[in-house]
Each structure stands twice: as C-alpha cells, then as structure tokens.
Amino acid sequence: MVTSIILLKVKRKKVNEVAEQLADIPGVSEVYSVTGKYDLVVMIRVKTNDDLAELVTGNLVNVDGVKKTDTMLSFKAFSKHDLDSMFSM
Amino acid sequence: MVTSIILLKVKRKKVNEVAEQLADIPGVSEVYSVTGKYDLVVMIRVKTNDDLAELVTGNLVNVDGVKKTDTMLSFKAFSKHDLDSMFSM
Amino acid sequence: MVTSIILLKVKRKKVNEVAEQLADIPGVSEVYSVTGKYDLVVMIRVKTNDDLAELVTGNLVNVDGVKKTDTMLSFKAFSKHDLDSMFSM
Amino acid sequence: MVTSIILLKVKRKKVNEVAEQLADIPGVSEVYSVTGKYDLVVMIRVKTNDDLAELVTGNLVNVDGVKKTDTMLSFKAFSKHDLDSMFSM
Amino acid sequence: MVTSIILLKVKRKKVNEVAEQLADIPGVSEVYSVTGKYDLVVMIRVKTNDDLAELVTGNLVNVDGVKKTDTMLSFKAFSKHDLDSMFSM
Amino acid sequence: MVTSIILLKVKRKKVNEVAEQLADIPGVSEVYSVTGKYDLVVMIRVKTNDDLAELVTGNLVNVDGVKKTDTMLSFKAFSKHDLDSMFSM
Amino acid sequence: MVTSIILLKVKRKKVNEVAEQLADIPGVSEVYSVTGKYDLVVMIRVKTNDDLAELVTGNLVNVDGVKKTDTMLSFKAFSKHDLDSMFSM
Amino acid sequence: MVTSIILLKVKRKKVNEVAEQLADIPGVSEVYSVTGKYDLVVMIRVKTNDDLAELVTGNLVNVDGVKKTDTMLSFKAFSKHDLDSMFSM
Amino acid sequence: MVTSIILLKVKRKKVNEVAEQLADIPGVSEVYSVTGKYDLVVMIRVKTNDDLAELVTGNLVNVDGVKKTDTMLSFKAFSKHDLDSMFSM
Amino acid sequence: MVTSIILLKVKRKKVNEVAEQLADIPGVSEVYSVTGKYDLVVMIRVKTNDDLAELVTGNLVNVDGVKKTDTMLSFKAFSKHDLDSMFSM
Numbered sequence: 001m002v003t004s005i006i007l008l009k010v011k012r013k014k015v016n017e018v019a020e021q022l023a024d025i026p027g028v029s030e031v032y033s034v035t036g037k038y039d040l041v042v043m044i045r046v047k048t049n050d051d052l053a054e055l056v057t058g059n060l061v062n063v064d065g066v067k068k069t070d071t072m073l074s075f076k077a078f079s080k081h082d083l084d085s086m087f088s089m
Numbered sequence: 090m091v092t093s094i095i096l097l098k099v100k101r102k103k104v105n106e107v108a109e110q111l112a113d114i115p116g117v118s119e120v121y122s123v124t125g126k127y128d129l130v131v132m133i134r135v136k137t138n139d140d141l142a143e144l145v146t147g148n149l150v151n152v153d154g155v156k157k158t159d160t161m162l163s164f165k166a167f168s169k170h171d172l173d174s175m176f177s178m
Numbered sequence: 179m180v181t182s183i184i185l186l187k188v189k190r191k192k193v194n195e196v197a198e199q200l201a202d203i204p205g206v207s208e209v210y211s212v213t214g215k216y217d218l219v220v221m222i223r224v225k226t227n228d229d230l231a232e233l234v235t236g237n238l239v240n241v242d243g244v245k246k247t248d249t250m251l252s253f254k255a256f257s258k259h260d261l262d263s264m265f266s267m
Numbered sequence: 268m269v270t271s272i273i274l275l276k277v278k279r280k281k282v283n284e285v286a287e288q289l290a291d292i293p294g295v296s297e298v299y300s301v302t303g304k305y306d307l308v309v310m311i312r313v314k315t316n317d318d319l320a321e322l323v324t325g326n327l328v329n330v331d332g333v334k335k336t337d338t339m340l341s342f343k344a345f346s347k348h349d350l351d352s353m354f355s356m
Numbered sequence: 357m358v359t360s361i362i363l364l365k366v367k368r369k370k371v372n373e374v375a376e377q378l379a380d381i382p383g384v385s386e387v388y389s390v391t392g393k394y395d396l397v398v399m400i401r402v403k404t405n406d407d408l409a410e411l412v413t414g415n416l417v418n419v420d421g422v423k424k425t426d427t428m429l430s431f432k433a434f435s436k437h438d439l440d441s442m443f444s445m
Numbered sequence: 446m447v448t449s450i451i452l453l454k455v456k457r458k459k460v461n462e463v464a465e466q467l468a469d470i471p472g473v474s475e476v477y478s479v480t481g482k483y484d485l486v487v488m489i490r491v492k493t494n495d496d497l498a499e500l501v502t503g504n505l506v507n508v509d510g511v512k513k514t515d516t517m518l519s520f521k522a523f524s525k526h527d528l529d530s531m532f533s534m
Numbered sequence: 535m536v537t538s539i540i541l542l543k544v545k546r547k548k549v550n551e552v553a554e555q556l557a558d559i560p561g562v563s564e565v566y567s568v569t570g571k572y573d574l575v576v577m578i579r580v581k582t583n584d585d586l587a588e589l590v591t592g593n594l595v596n597v598d599g600v601k602k603t604d605t606m607l608s609f610k611a612f613s614k615h616d617l618d619s620m621f622s623m
Numbered sequence: 624m625v626t627s628i629i630l631l632k633v634k635r636k637k638v639n640e641v642a643e644q645l646a647d648i649p650g651v652s653e654v655y656s657v658t659g660k661y662d663l664v665v666m667i668r669v670k671t672n673d674d675l676a677e678l679v680t681g682n683l684v685n686v687d688g689v690k691k692t693d694t695m696l697s698f699k700a701f702s703k704h705d706l707d708s709m710f711s712m
Numbered sequence: 713m714v715t716s717i718i719l720l721k722v723k724r725k726k727v728n729e730v731a732e733q734l735a736d737i738p739g740v741s742e743v744y745s746v747t748g749k750y751d752l753v754v755m756i757r758v759k760t761n762d763d764l765a766e767l768v769t770g771n772l773v774n775v776d777g778v779k780k781t782d783t784m785l786s787f788k789a790f791s792k793h794d795l796d797s798m799f800s801m
Numbered sequence: 802m803v804t805s806i807i808l809l810k811v812k813r814k815k816v817n818e819v820a821e822q823l824a825d826i827p828g829v830s831e832v833y834s835v836t837g838k839y840d841l842v843v844m845i846r847v848k849t850n851d852d853l854a855e856l857v858t859g860n861l862v863n864v865d866g867v868k869k870t871d872t873m874l875s876f877k878a879f880s881k882h883d884l885d886s887m888f889s890m
Binding site: 181183185194197198200201202207208209210211212213214216219248249250251252253254255256257258259261264265 | 270272274283286287289290296297298299300301302303305308337338339340341342343344345346347348350353354
Binding site: 449498501502503506507511514515516517518 | 813814816817834836837838
C-alpha cells in the first residue's frame with residue numbers, strides 16, 4: 001500500500017465543501033478539517049506510485065478552493081492496527 | 090472520537106526508533122515516516138480532550154529524539170470508511 | 179469547557195468592525211485588538227468539540243474582512259480564577 | 268485594565284511545569300497549554316503599563332524553560348462579559 | 357508617556373507620500389524611511405494606551421498605501437535625553 | 446545627522462541590562478524595550494556613516510547578551526519636531 | 535558541462551502541461567513533478583554559462599503557469615555514471 | 624524506476640566529503656554541490672519505495688555532517704532521454 | 713563614497729528589461745541578474761546619503777516590474793582594488 | 802568573467818576580521834560590511850566555474866566565524882563601466 005499525507009490551505013468559506021469533494025475521490029481514505037495553520041489533512045491510500053501521481057497531479061488539482069498543498073509520501077507505517085486489511089488493499 | 094494529527098521533526102538517526110516508541114503509546118493509532126520537511130506524522134485517536142492533553146503534554150514529551158512538534162486537532166473527519174468502528178471507539 | 183484561542187490577521191480598515199461582529203457570535207467569550215503581527219486574538223469557550231467545529235468552520239468563516247486565522251485548542255487551563263463558573267459553563 | 272497576551276515556546280518536557288509557575292505570578296490571569304506551533308498562551312491583566320513592563324521584563328524572564336516569547340498588548344477588548352469586574356480590577 | 361514603534365511595508369511608489377501623511381497625525385512624533393525589508397519606521401509618543409489604540413486602529417488605518425504593519429509597545433525607554441520634556445508630554 | 450534604527454533580539458534575562466549598556470554608548474540616542482518578536486529598538490543619531498560603522502561593527506558588537514540584530518539606515522526623517530536641534534547635532 | 539537545478543512552483547492545474555513544455559526546451563535534460571512544497575524540479579545541462587543565462591532569463595520565463603523559481607548552479611557533480619557522455623556533451 | 628530528489632544543508636567544511644560519501648551509496652545516482660541556500664542536491668534512482676525508504680531512513684542518516692534534508696518523491700519524469708535505460712533499471 | 717547593495721525580486725518576464733533600465737540610472741554602478749531566490753543585485757555608488765535616498769525612494773521606485781527590494785547600506789568596503797578611483801568618485 | 806555574489810551571516814564580534822580574511826583570497830574582488838539581516842556581501846570575479854567552485858567549496862569554507870552563506874551566480878552584468886577591463890580579466 002502506498003500512503004501519502006497532504007496538508008492543504010483552502011479558501012476560508014470552502015473548508016467543509018472541499019473536504020467533502022476530496023473524500024469522494026477514489027484513493028482518498030480520510031479528510032480531516034484541523035486547527036492550526038493548515039485547513040485540511042488528506043490521507044491517501046493507493047496501490048502504486050502511478051495511482052498516487054494520477055490522483056495528486058490529475059484529480060486533486062481539479063477541486064476548486066484549494067490554495068496551497070504540501071504532499072508527503074509515507075516511507076513506512078508503524079501501527080498496532082493491520083492498516084492494509086483495514087483499508088482492504 | 091477525538092482525532093489529532095501531529096507533525097514531528099526528529100533527530101536524523103532516530104526516525105525509525107522514535108516512530109516505534111510512539112506507535113506503542115496507547116491512543117497513538119498510526120505513525121508514518123514521510124518525505125518533506127517533517128520526519129513523522131502521528132495519528133492520535135482517543136475518547137476525550139483530556140486523554141489527548143495527557144497523551145501530548147504528558148506521554149509524548151518523554152520520547153527522546155523529538156526536536157519539534159506541531160499538533161493539530163481534527164474538527165471533523167470526512168471518509169467513506171466508518172472510522173469510529175474501524176478504530177473500535 | 180472547551181477553550182480555543184484564535185490568532186487573526188484582518189483587512190486594515192476592518193479591525194474594530196470585525197472584532198465587534200466576532201464578539202457577538204455565541205461561544206466567543208472575548209476579542210482583543212492587539213499590537214504585533216496579528217490583529218485580533220479571539221477567546222472561544224464552548225461545551226464540546228462539535229460546538230467549536232461549528233463555530234470555527236461554520237460561523238467564523240462568514241465574517242468578512244478576515245484574511246488569515248491560526249486556531250489553537252487549549253489542552254488545559256491554569257488559573258487562580260474559577261474560569262468555568264466565571265464564564266458560567 | 269491593561270491586558271496583554273503572550274505566545275510562548277517552551278522546552279518540551281516543561282510545558283505543564285512552566286504553566287503552573289506562570290499562573291502563580293501576580294497579574295497572570297490565565298495560562299493555556301495549546302495545540303499548534305506555540306506551547307502556551309498567557310493572559311495578563313494588570314493596572315498599568317509599568318506593571319506590565321515589570322511583569323514581562325522583570326518577573327517572567329526568571330521562569331526557566333521558556334525558549335521564545337511574542338508579547339502582544341491589547342488595544343481594546345470586545346466582550347459580552349464585564350471583564351473588568353470579572354477580573355476585579 | 358506611552359511610546360510605540362511601528363514597522364511598515366508600503367506600496368513602492370508611495371513611500372515619501374505616506375511618510376508625510378503619517379508625520380502629520382497628532383501623536384506621531386517621527387517617521388523614518390529606511391533601508392532593509394521594512395520601508396518606514398514610525399515613532400508614536402502619546403499620553404495613554406487609549407490614545408495609542410485610537411491612533412493605530414482608528415487613524416493610521418485610513419492612510420492609503422500601507423501594506424503591512426508590525427506595532428510594538430515600548431515597555432521602558434533608556435536614554436541620556438529627557439525624552440518626556442523634549443517631546444513636551 | 447545620520448540616523449539608524451536597530452532591532453535587537455537579546456538573551457531573555459538580559460533585556461534591561463543590555464538596554465542600559467547600549468544607552469551609555471556615545472551616539473546611541475534612545476533604547477526601548479518592546480513587545481513583539483524583537484526585544485529592543487535602538488535609535489542611533491551620529492554625524493557620519495563612518496561614525497555609524499564604528500558604532501555598529503566596532504562598539505555594539507562588544508555588548509554581551511545580544512543574539513541577533515537587524516540594522517536599518519534612515520534615508521530621511523519626517524517630523525513636526527526639529528530633530529537636529531533637539532538632539533543637538 | 536554546466537549543470538543547473540531549478541525548483542519551481544507552478545499554478546495548480548498546469549503542473550503536467552508546464553513540465554511537458556519545459557522538457558521540450560533545448561538544454562533541459564529532465565523535468566520531475568514532485569511531492570513537497572515545490573511542484574517541479576528541472577535539470578539543465580548545457581555547455582556554457584551564457585547558454586544557461588539565455589535559457590533561464592530568455593526561454594524559461596516565457597513558459598506560462600510558472601509562479602516562482604529558485605535556480606541553483608552546480609559547482610561539481612559526484613557520480614558513478616559518466617554524466618558528460620551519458621548526456622552527450 | 625522510483626526517483627527521489629533530496630535537498631541537503633551540510634556542515635560548511637564537509638560539503639565535498641559528504642558529497643563523495645553519498646555518491647558511493649547504492650541507489651544514489653548523482654550528487655551536485657550547488658549555489659543557493661542548499662549545499663547539495665542528491666538524485667536517487669531505485670526500483671521500489673521500500674528501497675527508497677531503506678536508503679533515506681536507513682543509509683543516508685548515517686552520513687555525518689548532514690544538518691537538514693528535504694526529500695521529494697518524483698511522481699513523473701519528463702525527458703527527451705530514455706532515463707530508465709540510461710540509468711539501467 | 714557611499715555604497716549600497718540592493719536585492720530585487722522582479723516580474724518573471726521583465727528581468728533583463730528592468731536590469732537595463734536600472735543600469736541607466738545615474739549612481740547605479742552595476743546590475744547583475746542572478747541565480748537563487750532574488751532576481752537582480754544592484755550596486756549603487758554615490759557621494760552622499762541624500763543621493764542614495766533620492767535614488768532609492770525617488771528614482772528606483774519608478775522602474776516598473778520590481779516586486780520586492782531589500783536595500784543594504786555598506787558600512788565599509790574591503791578590497792585589493794582602489795574602488796574610489798576605479799569608480800571615479 | 803564569472804561573477805558571483807555571496808550573502809554571509811557572521812559571528813557578531815568577527816565581522817571586520819572575517820571581511821579582511823575574505824578580501825585577501827584570490828578571486829575575491831570586494832567585501833562589504835552591510836546593514837540589514839546579512840553581515841557581509843562578497844563580490845567574486847574569476848575566470849571559470851571551476852575557479853568559483855574551488856573558491857567557494859574549497860577556500861571560503863576555511864574562514865572561521867562564517868555562520869551562513871547564500872551564493873548567487875551572476876548570469877549577466879549590466880553596467881556603464883567596462884567591468885572586465887576594470888577588474889583586469
């Protein structure tokens with residue numbers, strides 16, 4: 001499983017709307033509206049880097065209201081949970 | 090469920106070691122080592138703000154090797170998954 | 179009581195006007211116009227995280243003139259005063 | 268009433284300890300441990316600028332564990348509450 | 357005497373014009389156009405915090421061409437000169 | 446008259462001590478301890494650039510406790526006051 | 535061989551389009567779309583500084599959609615590969 | 624082929640030494656010493672994300688003299704060259 | 713001789729054009745287009761601070777395409793060359 | 802002629818000493834101590850990129866007291882002066 005975490009700054013009145021649109025995109029596992037200098041944190045869980053590339057530079061860019069993104073690839077996940085089976089990969 | 094996402098900068102040679110210690114702390118759901126200017130992203134899922142406070146200002150500070158933290162509280166989660174039941178809250 | 183402190187940057191000519199509007203919102207306890215790189219500091223005191231989420235991502239975003247916000251959740255309050263009773267929670 | 272709000276960065280293992288020490292200083296009304304890039308937010312309510320100067324450059328500097336401070340003077344408070352009488356000035 | 361020092365960034369072609377307007381405002385003692393990342397430094401010398409508040413959030417905001425301000429309150433002045441009498445407070 | 450304004454960050458427990466030392470240096474007109482991200486603002490009024498250079502890179506650097514300085518040269522002063530005669534240049 | 539590496543921020547919906555246009559410019563060896571705070575990394579391999587100057591300040595500026603660039607000249611390359619012959623210089 | 628580009632800040636006297644050590648690590652394709660705020664740019668070309676994770680969080684951290692790293696994963700490469708065969712993947 | 717060095721950020725398509733206009737202004741000795749986060753570096757060599765003030769806040773501001781400037785006054789020049797005579801002051 | 806401009810931050814008490822040492826290095830044309838957030842600006846004029854590389858990553862790093870450097874390569878010089886002959890290249 002390829003996991004990526006994206007920090008987003010969003011236009012002020014669009015936080016919830018953008019969150020809902022993002023959460024609908026295949027491969028987007030969770031979207032959190034958060035305190036602090038970012039507005040949303042997006043968890044992406046896909047099979048391959050190409051899926052990730054397509055999602056980030058193809059899909060995600062078409063969601064209006066996003067001002068700034070900082071995309072992080074996860075090297076490795078550490079968890080008590082079996083994330084692969086939980087997120088049925 | 091109270092969800093918090095913490096961005097961490099960690100001493101260079103301690104990234105994996107710190108990740109493992111954090112993942113063992115009750116309430117820490119997942120820890121990801123990541124690309125970019127941060128080193129780790131920690132997902133916390135607990136019942137109450139007090140649990141979160143105890144974890145962040147009580148527990149987490151005792152893990153050596155952590156240089157800088159930026160803690161975000163999640164206002165709301167948007168997901169196709171039933172996160173509460175998945176993370177059995 | 180859930181306490182949150184928000185640092186705001188506001189359009190130059192709207193500082194007092196925005197402060198007044200914010201102070202009227204239920205759950206907003208105090209608003210201070212301040213020196214320094216921020217323009218306003220907002221103290222929010224509500225019952226639950228959901229109230230906080232609704233206030234921040236629902237109500238507050240509709241106040242015009244706000245350029246940038248940095249929202250902080252208070253883990254714990256330390257005071258000689260009995261803040262809960264003072265702010266009648 | 269002269270109100271000042273101070274944002275503090277504190278040594279990681281000293282957050283609660285520093286908060287308690289600060290809350291004991293006369294003139295310090297409330298101290299909040301918070302999420303985000305700061306660790307503590309201190310509310311100061313005193314009678315005169317000189318009291319504020321003495322507290323900030325005389326008293327507060329002697330509390331060990333404080334790494335960085337950003338002090339803001341409040342020009343004006345906007346609130347439903349009668350803050351002066353609440354904080355018995 | 358309440359002294360405040362304000363660092364300003366101003367629209368490029370308006371530096372001298374804004375400086376002149378500011379210098380005319382009662383309570384503004386001196387305005388300096390400067391090298392470095394700021395464009396102007398304003399010295400304010402007034403009697404009370406309320407005068408300062410009125411000047412900064414009432415008067416100063418109406419001067420066009422100002423892009424960004426960082427206002428500092430002076431706790432204490434150290435000088436060989438008798439500033440109070442020099443600036444006839 | 447050559448005027449320069451210097452913004453200083455100082456070691457926390459040395460603010461007043463450093464201010465006093467600086468105020469004693471010939472050419473230093475005023476020193477203000479201030480709110481905000483800086484600790485001191487120094488006003489220098491001398492006759493020539495060489496005096497300024499000697500003061501900044503010769504004298505000032507020998508005052509212990511100064512962490513960071515940002516020196517600004519004033520191009521031009523705008524004031525109701527006759528600053529030259531007031532500061533007897 | 536003169537090698538230069540340029541970090542680019544690009545308008546959100548234009549990442550792939552800009553990458554393709556840049557990759558067509560003579561002297562541009564590779565363009566990578568990347569995670570993190572930049573959007574593209576451009577590898578330039580040319581014969582002389584003048585070629586580099588012409589490419590950066592002449593050619594590259596005409597590609598629409600580029601918001602910000604940070605150009606680095608490589609002093610020296612360290613590699614197991616014979617880069618000069620690989621990139622046929 | 625999984626390509627990653629890492630920006631490094633290195634201790635001043637160790638730039639060339641660190642560059643040579645990094646260039647020897649399997650999977651490190653090229654290392655460039657550069658102008659600007661970074662000191663080195665490292666090109667990594669490996670087969671899988673796990674190889675990348677092992678290299679970055681396992682190998683690279685053991686090279687002394689590295690102060691700060693910012694790791695970017697390449698989503699996609701755009702080039703006239705057949706990079707895969709050139710770098711014999 | 714009064715020497716000043718100005719770092720400029722310029723609109724992307726105007727770098728060479730702005731450089732040429734600046735180089736024509738009396739008192740501007742050299743203009744360099746550069747790599748890195750700035751676009752141009754301007755060397756100013758004039759007789760007095762007033763000449764410098766007039767050039768920077770009077771002349772230079774009228775050159776279109778300049779986005780941001782950071783002006784530095786040189787305290788002292790260290791060189792094997794006799795800069796005064798070279799630049800015929 | 803290859804021209805490079807380097808911005809330096811230097812240990813406070815070493816500004817003049819470092820400037821003198823740098824000015825002695827072959828290829829260093831001028832060193833200026835300056836106002837603002839940098840301490841020194843170094844003008845380098847050499848024949849080839851290799852000379853520049855040797856000077857920056859070989860020579861310059863051995864001068865003690867330098868805290869931070871930001872090196873810029875000049876693409877092109879614009880000047881009324883014939884810089885090549887003036888600096889006898």
